[in-house]
Amino acid sequence: MDLERAPRETSLGPSIHAELSELDVLAEANRCLNCYDAPCTRACPTHIDVASFIQKIGTGNLKGSARVIMQANPMGASCARVCPTEDLCEGACVYADDDRPIRIGDLQRYATDWLVKSGVDLFQPGRATGKNIAIVGSGPAGLSATRELRRLGHAVTIFDANPALGGLNTYGIVPFRLPMDVALWEAQQVLKLGVDVHTGVSVGDDVAPSELIARFDAVILACGMGSVPPLGIPGEDLDGVWDALEFIERAKCGDGIRAPGPSVAVIGAGNTAIDALTCAKRLGAPRVTMYYRRGESDMTAYPFEYDFAKHEGVEFRWYCTPIRMLGEGPMVRAVEFVRTAPGRPSGTLARPLPAAIPGSEFVVEAQTVIRATGQSRLSDLIGGFGLAQSHGIVAVDETLRTSHPKVFAAGDCIFAKGSREAMVVEAAEQGKTAAASAHRMLCQAPAAITQSSVAQ
Amino acid sequence: MADLAIDLAGIRSPNPFWLASAPPTNSGYQVMRAFEAGWGGAVWKTLGEPIVNVTSRFGGLDFKQTKMIGMNNIELITDRPLEDNLREIEQVKRAFPDRAIVASLMEMPERRRWHELVKAVQAVGVDGFELNFGCPHGMSERGMGSAVGQIPDLVAQTTAWVVEVSRVPVIVKLTPNITDVRHTARGAVEGGAHAVSMINTINSLIGVDLDSWKPIPQVDGQSSHGGYCGPAVKPIALNMVAECARDERVGIPISGIGGIASWQDAVEFMLMGATNVQVCTAVMHHGFGIVEDMIDGLNNYLDGRGIASAGDIVGKSVDRMTTWENLNLAYKVVARIDQDVCIHCNKCYIACEDAAHQCIDRVVSSDGRDTVVVDESECVGCNLCAMICPVDCIHMLEVDTGEPSQSWKQRQALAGLETR
Ligand SMILES: Cc1cc2nc3c(=O)[nH]c(=O)nc-3n(C[C@H](O)[C@H](O)[C@H](O)COP(=O)(O)OP(=O)(O)OC[C@H]3O[C@@H](n4cnc5c(N)ncnc54)[C@H](O)[C@@H]3O)c2cc1C
Ligand SMILES: Cc1cc2nc3c(=O)[nH]c(=O)nc-3n(C[C@H](O)[C@H](O)[C@H](O)COP(=O)(O)O)c2cc1C
Ligand code: SF4
Numbered sequence: 047m048d049l050e051r052a053p054r055e056t057s058l059g060p061s062i063h064a065e066l067s068e069l070d071v072l073a074e075a076n077r078c079l080n081c082y083d084a085p086c087t088r089a090c091p092t093h094i095d096v097a098s099f100i101q102k103i104g105t106g107n108l109k110g111s112a113r114v115i116m117q118a119n120p121m122g123a124s125c126a127r128v129c130p131t132e133d134l135c136e137g138a139c140v141y142a143d144d145d146r147p148i149r150i151g152d153l154q155r156y157a158t159d160w161l162v163k164s165g166v167d168l169f170q171p172g173r174a175t176g177k178n179i180a181i182v183g184s185g186p187a188g189l190s191a192t193r194e195l196r197r198l199g200h201a202v203t204i205f206d207a208n209p210a211l212g213g214l215n216t217y218g219i220v221p222f223r224l225p226m227d228v229a230l231w232e233a234q235q236v237l238k239l240g241v242d243v244h245t246g247v248s249v250g251d252d253v254a255p256s257e258l259i260a261r262f263d264a265v266i267l268a269c270g271m272g273s274v275p276p277l278g279i280p281g282e283d284l285d286g287v288w289d290a291l292e293f294i295e296r297a298k299c300g301d302g303i304r305a306p307g308p309s310v311a312v313i314g315a316g317n318t319a320i321d322a323l324t325c326a327k328r329l330g331a332p333r334v335t336m337y338y339r340r341g342e343s344d345m346t347a348y349p350f351e352y353d354f355a356k357h358e359g360v361e362f363r364w365y366c367t368p369i370r371m372l373g374e375g376p377m378v379r380a381v382e383f384v385r386t387a388p389g390r391p392s393g394t395l396a397r398p399l400p401a402a403i404p405g406s407e408f409v410v411e412a413q414t415v416i417r418a419t420g421q422s423r424l425s426d427l428i429g430g431f432g433l434a435q436s437h438g439i440v441a442v443d444e445t446l447r448t449s450h451p452k453v454f455a456a457g458d459c460i461f462a463k464g465s466r467e468a469m470v471v472e473a474a475e476q477g478k479t480a481a482a483s484a485h486r487m488l489c490q491a492p493a494a495i496t497q498s499s500v501a502q
Numbered sequence: 503m504a505d506l507a508i509d510l511a512g513i514r515s516p517n518p519f520w521l522a523s524a525p526p527t528n529s530g531y532q533v534m535r536a537f538e539a540g541w542g543g544a545v546w547k548t549l550g551e552p553i554v555n556v557t558s559r560f561g562g563l564d565f566k567q568t569k570m571i572g573m574n575n576i577e578l579i580t581d582r583p584l585e586d587n588l589r590e591i592e593q594v595k596r597a598f599p600d601r602a603i604v605a606s607l608m609e610m611p612e613r614r615r616w617h618e619l620v621k622a623v624q625a626v627g628v629d630g631f632e633l634n635f636g637c638p639h640g641m642s643e644r645g646m647g648s649a650v651g652q653i654p655d656l657v658a659q660t661t662a663w664v665v666e667v668s669r670v671p672v673i674v675k676l677t678p679n680i681t682d683v684r685h686t687a688r689g690a691v692e693g694g695a696h697a698v699s700m701i702n703t704i705n706s707l708i709g710v711d712l713d714s715w716k717p718i719p720q721v722d723g724q725s726s727h728g729g730y731c732g733p734a735v736k737p738i739a740l741n742m743v744a745e746c747a748r749d750e751r752v753g754i755p756i757s758g759i760g761g762i763a764s765w766q767d768a769v770e771f772m773l774m775g776a777t778n779v780q781v782c783t784a785v786m787h788h789g790f791g792i793v794e795d796m797i798d799g800l801n802n803y804l805d806g807r808g809i810a811s812a813g814d815i816v817g818k819s820v821d822r823m824t825t826w827e828n829l830n831l832a833y834k835v836v837a838r839i840d841q842d843v844c845i846h847c848n849k850c851y852i853a854c855e856d857a858a859h860q861c862i863d864r865v866v867s868s869d870g871r872d873t874v875v876v877d878e879s880e881c882v883g884c885n886l887c888a889m890i891c892p893v894d895c896i897h898m899l900e901v902d903t904g905e906p907s908q909s910w911k912q913r914q915a916l917a918g919l920e921t922r
Contacts, residue, residue: 079847
């Protein structure tokens with residue numbers, strides 16, 4: 047990847063995780079009990095040996111610490127910043143019940159920051175196998191699969207529609223959570239293993255899926271999800287109405303986004319909505335309000351995200367849904383909402399749909415409206431590969447093989463809405479799994495990465 | 503308010519807490535400040551022929567982030583002229599007549615020189631002498647300190663020279679750098695000592711710098727062995743106190759020294775037979791102010807147990823120390839884990855599995871929780887799991903084996919064998 051051509055980012059204010067001081071790092075590291083069969087490691091989707099990397103920080107062995115992290119999780123530096131640790135390792139820490147779990151995420155950040163600064167290369171490509179694998183999408187899933195395949199000695203070619211690698215890590219996660227330079231550094235670490243990269247190439251438009259299947263020994267589909275679908279209400283095409291992902295991307299890249307507002311309305315209550323809200327706030331909008339058709343207890347954003355948004359000065363309106371956007375010339379100027387009532391529990395729906403209350407319509411002024419009601423699925427691309435899918439979710443077996451024997455899939459494109467939100471760390475683990483499965487298919491051998499491919 | 507006053511072989515002080523002979527007692531200014539803070543006594547920094555010190559002098563042992571669980575030093579005795587020290591001793595004693603001032607002495611092994619030194623010092627009015635036969639470094643190469651203290655006959659002889667002319671009680675400070683402290687303690691008794699104090703510092707090298715490869719502390723790139731002290735040495739000191747306390751041929755009062763930093767430490771030394779305690783490293787770490795809680799804590803401890811005087815606890819645990827052959831082989835304790843407090847770190851499991859007797863099992867309880875459970879029929883009662891548990895939820899319970907009490911010695915006797 048040509049880093050010169052990488053997008054320039056704006057940080058939009060201080061990181062939401064303050065860096066630990068050297069003294070705090072040691073205090074936290076020494077507080078860790080070094081549990082046996084530790085719950086933190088069991089809770090990590092990539093099974094980072096948390097106790098081990100923390101003990102290594104304690105002995106000043108930062109290279110060893112970073113290796114433990116990055117070996118288990120090729121996205122270890124991003125995950126140190128973006129993982130919902132309260133739900134994962136820190137939530138499982140034996141000290142969590144006391145409300146003082148070890149600050150695993152911050153320690154992981156310390157070790158990986160050291161790695162970034164040190165310039166040390168931890169991994170080396172394996173001995174060439176002569177096999178060639180295509181990766182569609184260079185987000186966490188695609189990069190993670192690439193790294194593992196290169197360590198196993200397979201040649202890898204990445205295709206990504208974006209100009210820079212990293213997927214949502216680079217473009218979609220707000221900079222005050224994950225700065226772009228960390229995402230790009232992590233992509234660069236993978237590229238250093240020797241990868242053929244085709245950016246700005248949209249598979250399905252610029253290259254046919256059938257061509258990839260024919261040209262490569264295996265394909266890993268890691269295309270993520272699509273844009274936020276339209277709400278399907280009048281006025282949605284007015285200027286000033288945004289897809290949350292596009293809004294965040296433009297804000298993160300610092301290109302051509304005017305100060306939003308003064309009044310900003312965000313529709314939806316997931317983690318993406320929180321990111322859009324806080325982004326708008328940090329871009330200088332004085333009034334930023336979230337509107338949600340359900341109640342506070344139904345919101346899908348993590349509690350700590352919600353707290354963060356409140357802390358940033360965001361306002362919340364529950365039980366209302368937009369029915370119309372009102373314009374002034376080409377620009378949006380207001381949104382009309384109708385109040386909703388909690389839906390009746392029904393046997394078939396996990397979450398009952400709220401019902402509009404007739405006559406309860408109201409209009410709020412908004413010069414910026416942001417849709418954050420979830421991402422659409424890339425059904426066309428999946429269809430282009432001829433893969434079995436269910437509403438845009440690629441069907442895979444437990445080895446992450448799709449209905450086509452040469453095609454594997456990982457990351458958000460196989461994410462089925464469940465108890466958890468989509469996460470970078472899950473995508474990274476699935477990338478590893480898909481790589482191991484492709485390797486097993488190509489070499490009829492389990493994916494044993496030899497020590498020689500770990501720089502000592 | 504319990505009576506904290508003590509009497510060590512005739513040396514009285516209002517509380518058992520004395521400063522050990524060391525940097526905190528280097529000058530009248532410091533001892534004056536210490537007495538203002540409440541210290542009951544002070545053993546003046548060792549007097550003798552003034553010496554020249556080196557820089558640097560100390561090295562600290564940290565454990566994880568805990569600073570100075572031990573320290574060592576290559577400092578020698580006082581580097582100030584005798585007349586300055588004597589003048590200041592006189593001034594301090596006048597300002598604080600109720601506190602104990604003991605002069606620590608070190609001299610070449612010559613009767614005449616010891617006599618002169620003792621006479622000169624007692625002329626200014628000290629409450630006692632402490633003979634420094636302990637410093638393991640520097641002075642020992644010149645035939646003083648532990649060079650004397652390691653040989654019971656030399657201890658006896660030098661002590662006798664001092665006792666000949668001393669009008670105040672004489673304490674002999676023992677070195678731990680020997681195999682059996684009772685032999686040198688008996689030497690002190692033979693020479694007429696009125697009390698023994700222990701321990702002085704332990705031969706040590708605190709560390710090596712990983713970047714420069716220089717030993718620590720370094721003097722122009724080199725080092726030499728030093729004396730080790732601080733919290734890490736407490737168990738060694740406590741054992742030596744206990745050994746002397748239960749030796750009939752020692753039988754004189756003991757002043758306990760070595761790693762004492764709190765009133766709890768002091769209570770342990772006193773239970774094991776020390777009449778009072780001396781402190782150095784803890785003051786070097788935190789200043790004289792630590793004595794306030796030492797006094798307050800000891801007082802509350804005694805009041806809480808209805809004990810009228812600090813002297814009443816001295817030696818109360820001594821006869822619980824015996825030799826291994828007398829321990830009851832039929833006695834049994836086993837570990838039990840309080841499941842309500844357990845945080846599931848599994849540290850007890852891995853410790854028992856890898857380093858003890860493989861008698862802790864990981865089982866899923868009926869309500870689906872991961873638990874660790876002791877197999878009490880296999881548990882040998884070693885204490886390891888209870889020691890490492892971070893939340894102290896493992897308790898050692900006595901179990902009735904149904905067997906009569908029997909020691910190894912008794913068992914051997916029954917079998918018609920000698921124990922040794
Ligand atoms: C606003 C927002 C905030 C988030 N915050 C967090 C967070 O804090 N913590 C967390 O763990 N997760 C967070 N997530 C989720 C996380 O970003 C995703 O789960 C993760 O990035 C999924 O990785 P992926 O590799 O599957 O897909 P993506 O990161 O989406 O990458 C897919 C890549 O595929 C490329 N691609 C798509 N179609 C084509 C095509 N036809 N041809 C070529 N290339 C194509 C795209 O350009 C992209 O680079 C957030 C998501 C969003 C939207
Ligand atoms: C820097 C230093 C100098 C010392 N100097 C003397 C000394 O001159 N005479 C002496 O009898 N003991 C000396 N000691 C030993 C202490 O009196 C004491 O026996 C030892 O430090 C153990 O006690 P502690 O661990 O509580 O400090 C010295 C100790 C230190 C740390
Ligand atoms: S659970 Fe907590 S204390 Fe135990 S190893 Fe993990 S981080 Fe350390």
